[in-house]
Amino acid sequence: MYVLADCNNFYASCERVFNPSLNGKPIVVLSNNDGCVIARSNEAKVAGVKMGAPAFQIKELIQRYNIQVFSSNFILYGDMSRRVMSILASYTPVYEVYSIDECFLDLNGIDADMREYGLRMRTQVRRWTGIPLSVGVAPTKSLAKVANRIAKKFPELQGVHVIDSEEKRIKALRWLPIEDVWGIGRRYARKLRAMGVNTAYDFTQLPESMVRSLMTVVGWRLQRDLQGIPSIEMELPEKKDSIATTRSFDRDYNTFEDLHERIATFTMMSAEKLRRQQSLCRRMMLFVETNRFNEKEDFYSNSVLLKLPFPTSSSLELTQFAVNGLRKIYKENKHYKRAGVILMDFVDANLYQPSLFFNSNPKHKSLMEAIDKLNNKHGKMIVRLASQDELTHKMRRLHLSKAYTTNVDELIEITI
């Protein structure tokens, strides 16, 4: 059996843990720059706030329902996530942290009453972290996803649902609309609906050849998985295949110098993650784009893929390459709104054999270690390259909560 454990309204729940007066009240959490909604409490969902809605479009709802608004506090959410995951990890040796708020557990070989096991998980996570959890248990990963959805939907289940019979499997799949199936996005849902496939169950009944030709082997695996035959494997890699840092800006950026500074900073942020997983990268991509919603200016977006002459994780070297790349895609007289740096094509730093001719500068290694140490200690970047007027591109975060768990100066205070 597999479990999908999923934190309910995770970001909103994190905010509540440290501010219990928010219980029962509608909450939304906004993306970087307070741009759009990325999390909602149940009350906010009921009030009609849509996922991804731009903040300026829901002003009226916020007023009307007195919705509490938060800027995203990823340092807090990341730390809470690690706490939740480490509790879940104690329930089985084989688990997959699927996202910041979800975890698959492989319970094969574990002899327990599954419902009871799930209830225990939920209670422990709630007690130790304050985060509400839903647990779905089923013979495959995609069915565990379905079970989780049911656990969330029906309060009488107390947050745990187990699919352990054919009757329950079929009942669940008949209940689930096709567009809510894990792995079926908007594109496929529309095509399937047109073919008369309205529920997850209908999908499992389609001829295999049809599924394969429409959705490749990915769809076929999903179909088998939903039929109860485990076909989607647990993924256990810690190391990422690519690392990206991309941001929208708080204002329009015009000059090369402006973009240069942003790209240099994004490169350093990515390089730091790269070093943390002990990889070197062989390629990097960067992109810039103007505001796609601005009707007065033609949308401009361009990217460049750079093959590096040698694998490296040095911020200095990567920044140099990035800036050269930026020269190729920068155009004057544009109002840039977004840019990003993506590192890819990694090799293991410990296994890599330097080449005879072109190599990363070995002196950079200890320099980078020193920088990483300093930055880690303070929880933010205090050592930077090409650092200019940092204040001018601060993120807009008007509703930021505190770093309750990672900064001693912001610990929660209890007055008796």
Add this chain to the structure above:
DNA sequence: TCTGGGGTCCTAGGACCC
């Protein structure tokens, strides 16, 4: 005025090699 920031997997087609 104001519209996120990450990721993964698969396929097809072209270049190139033996």
Add this chain to the structure above:
DNA sequence: TCTGGGGTCCTAGGACCC
């Protein structure tokens, strides 16, 4: 000059996830 099968690598693009 033309003919052939089989392989790998790379790239772009499309689909999806939270």
